[in-house]
Amino acid sequence: MEDLEFRTLARRILGDAASTTAPAGTAAPTPAATDEPAQLDLFGGGETGGEVSEAASGYRTAKDTSTDYQLVATTEALDALIEALQASDTFAFDTETSSLDVMTTQLVGISFSVAAESGFWVPATCADWSEQELLERLQPVFADANKEAIAHHFKFDYKVLAIRGLAFHNKVFDTMVAHYLIQPEASHKLDRLAETELGYATIPITDLIGKAGKAQKSMADLPVESITEYACEDADITFQLRQVFGPRLTEVAADELFQTVEMPLVKILADMELEGVRIDSDELNRYSQELGKQIDGLTAKIHDHAGQEFNIDSPKQLGPILFETLEIKARVKKTKTGQYPTGEEVLEKIKGEHPIVPAVLRYRKLKKLKSTYVDPLPKLVNVQSGRVHTTYQQTVAATGRLSSKDPNLQNIPIRTEEGRAIRKAFIPRDDNHVLLAADYSQVELRIAAALSKDPGLVDAFVQGHDVHTATAAKVFQVEPEAVDRGMRSKAKAVNFGILYGQGAFGLAQNLGIPRREAKEIIDAYFVEFAQLKAFTADCVDRVRETGYAETVLGRRRYLPDIASNNATVRAFAERNAVNAPIQGSAADIIKVAMVRMQAALNEHQLNARMIMQVHDELVFDVPVDEVAQLEGLIEAAMADAVTLAVPLVVDMSTGQNWLEAH
DNA sequence: TGCCCACGC
DNA sequence: GCGTGGGCA
Numbered sequence A: 001m002e003d004l005e006f007r008t009l010a011r012r013i014l015g016d017a018a019s020t021t022a023p024a025g026t027a028a029p030t031p032a033a034t035d036e037p038a039q040l041d042l043f044g045g046g047e048t049g050g051e052v053s054e055a056a057s058g059y060r061t062a063k064d065t066s067t068d069y070q071l072v073a074t075t076e077a078l079d080a081l082i083e084a085l086q087a088s089d090t091f092a093f094d095t096e097t098s099s100l101d102v103m104t105t106q107l108v109g110i111s112f113s114v115a116a117e118s119g120f121w122v123p124a125t126c127a128d129w130s131e132q133e134l135l136e137r138l139q140p141v142f143a144d145a146n147k148e149a150i151a152h153h154f155k156f157d158y159k160v161l162a163i164r165g166l167a168f169h170n171k172v173f174d175t176m177v178a179h180y181l182i183q184p185e186a187s188h189k190l191d192r193l194a195e196t197e198l199g200y201a202t203i204p205i206t207d208l209i210g211k212a213g214k215a216q217k218s219m220a221d222l223p224v225e226s227i228t229e230y231a232c233e234d235a236d237i238t239f240q241l242r243q244v245f246g247p248r249l250t251e252v253a254a255d256e257l258f259q260t261v262e263m264p265l266v267k268i269l270a271d272m273e274l275e276g277v278r279i280d281s282d283e284l285n286r287y288s289q290e291l292g293k294q295i296d297g298l299t300a301k302i303h304d305h306a307g308q309e310f311n312i313d314s315p316k317q318l319g320p321i322l323f324e325t326l327e328i329k330a331r332v333k334k335t336k337t338g339q340y341p342t343g344e345e346v347l348e349k350i351k352g353e354h355p356i357v358p359a360v361l362r363y364r365k366l367k368k369l370k371s372t373y374v375d376p377l378p379k380l381v382n383v384q385s386g387r388v389h390t391t392y393q394q395t396v397a398a399t400g401r402l403s404s405k406d407p408n409l410q411n412i413p414i415r416t417e418e419g420r421a422i423r424k425a426f427i428p429r430d431d432n433h434v435l436l437a438a439d440y441s442q443v444e445l446r447i448a449a450a451l452s453k454d455p456g457l458v459d460a461f462v463q464g465h466d467v468h469t470a471t472a473a474k475v476f477q478v479e480p481e482a483v484d485r486g487m488r489s490k491a492k493a494v495n496f497g498i499l500y501g502q503g504a505f506g507l508a509q510n511l512g513i514p515r516r517e518a519k520e521i522i523d524a525y526f527v528e529f530a531q532l533k534a535f536t537a538d539c540v541d542r543v544r545e546t547g548y549a550e551t552v553l554g555r556r557r558y559l560p561d562i563a564s565n566n567a568t569v570r571a572f573a574e575r576n577a578v579n580a581p582i583q584g585s586a587a588d589i590i591k592v593a594m595v596r597m598q599a600a601l602n603e604h605q606l607n608a609r610m611i612m613q614v615h616d617e618l619v620f621d622v623p624v625d626e627v628a629q630l631e632g633l634i635e636a637a638m639a640d641a642v643t644l645a646v647p648l649v650v651d652m653s654t655g656q657n658w659l660e661a662h
Numbered sequence B: 001t002g003c004c005c006a007c008g009c
Numbered sequence C: 001g002c003g004t005g006g007g008c009a
Helices: A006-019 A051-055 A077-086 A132-140 A155-161 A173-182 A190-198 A225-250 A255-275 A281-306 A315-325 A344-349 A356-374 A418-425 A445-454 A455-462 A467-475 A485-499 A504-511 A515-528 A530-546 A567-603 A625-641
Strands: A066-071 A090-097 A107-113 A118-123 A146-152 A171-174 A277-279 A391-393 A403-405 A431-439 A549-552 A557-559 A611-612 A617-624 A650-655
Touching: A051 A190, A066 A155, A066 A225, A077 A107, A077 A132, A090 A155, A090 A225, A107 A132, A107 A557, A107 A650, A118 A225, A132 A567, A146 A225, A155 A171, A155 A617, A171 A173, A171 A225, A173 A190, A173 A225, A173 A255, A173 A504, A190 A225, A190 A515, A225 A255, A255 A277, A255 A391, A255 A567, A255 A625, A277 A617, A281 A356, A315 A356, A315 A485, A315 A549, A344 A356, A356 A418, A403 A431, A403 A445, A403 A504, A403 A625, A431 A567, A445 A530, A445 A567, A455 A530, A467 A485, A467 A515, A485 A567, A504 A515, A515 A530, A530 A549, A530 A567, A567 A611, A567 A625, A617 A625
Parallel strands: A066 A118, A090 A146, A146 A171
Antiparallel strands: A090 A107, A107 A118, A391 A403, A431 A617, A431 A650, A549 A557, A611 A617
16 A cells, blocks of 8 residues: 555545535445456455455445545645545544454554545554544544534444543534434444445455454554555445435434434433443442352252252253152143243242242342342443443334443342342442432333323323322222222233233233233223223324334334234234334433433533433432532423423432432 | 343333 | 343253
């Protein structure tokens, strides 16, 4: 790769940028018409899979596309690139890193593209600059609020650069999130989209660093020149995808959702992840020891009962012990694999038959707690920050929800005493701070009420009544004062069932009652809440007509299975048709609240930080003297996120740990 | 690697 | 209904 000739560079870029158009034929993979040889041949004469994949897939590749990919490794070349970036009102970029762990990765370089089939690769360091010097040169580009930055999975690149002090003020267009709105359940990987949307097969990363395994190299191990084509291609493809997805977002009526919710949210999530959550590792380690002792005790007890040692974690071994050795009579049939069922539900039923059973149940609970939460959490604490830095995934849940991983902060136990102990280990940054948890009360049921306009349900919320008690009163035809716990819990189960599109079978299973009784309850329910019933039917009808379910902000979920000939498959789609608008609207609402809340924090220049999102709950790390002010801002941001036919109610509480903050 | 189970909303 | 993750086979 030659050093670029910067005098001609700007002219060439500007010329290209001026004539850039969205590529035609975005769907069908069309082999390139050009017989022009690729500019670069990094891999020698046909040693790699380029030709193979081209032949096999029919997609164009770098080899048969005339591209202008340039290495930028001199001050003159960098000057020209920055000039080109400043002359363009939009640019795509992509960071290359040595690993995918943002907190520890090295920055290898950044690629840019301001026009289709062209790109620039800028190594993080070279003879002419250090990493910091490079970022200082690029800072004005990223700080330009009038410029659009395009990236695929922007959150990752943003975090890598933000850690290094770069300030971002560009308008953001994340092609991954855009595609998530266009086709939520499809793959959003860049390589895949290059194929399906551009008919182009990218250079496999394995061509550079080898296949996964011990011998796999890191991006940082390669000579910078050899990365040029690969890195430029990513920025180029990203640039091209933006041209395709812009109009597509309009077609699916998702412009506003994208611009005003999802794009602002990307940066907010990134900042939450970088901020992290402080964990009391000592507390968890103590608890781990305690759990370990209890598990050992239970293991001995269980083996003692069984009269032999065996693997309690293995259903295959546990089954025969329970039902043959100990001859516990189970009124259950074996599973299709010929094994005894040992699920919690089964064991719960035969708890009284033999003392080994409750011991196994408790053993499982504690083992699960220890291996899923107590032991892994301290290992995920970043040594520098002393906090866990989760990753919020914005493009995986089909309904529009976020998900959280490494660690998953959205499934930390709360229901049992032993589980709740884990929440005690989530603590504020220091003695001067508290955790503040703010959660939407019954948000999905309120959405169901608002969307259906069912008078009974709407009334209960408008009057501020306990919705499950109000439901029970109607279903069981008694005064609200006469509703007992059993009635309320049954009503609660039906309310939840509605949200999940669940039928009599599911309800019966949940409540442990005969299916006939479950059906009676549901029938009575739908007599009282006839409009809610009509709403669920409308949801299904609309999906049949349009092909998709839709949330309050117009987020779509396509459900082609609604027309399936397979009754099971079709029924699943029908449940989704009811659930997706409800669950998805709840996701929309809290996302809006997060955007509003971050704006409020910025506007008032508070030191409080939003640090967690758990579907209907936001958690803040707050200086004690900001608590009162913050509560007012949260109430305003969350309760008024959208206007519905029922009020949104927000419950708030503070504490010295996450458990206390509930 | 896929399946089952269990945790959250 | 929507997820993530541990452990077995």
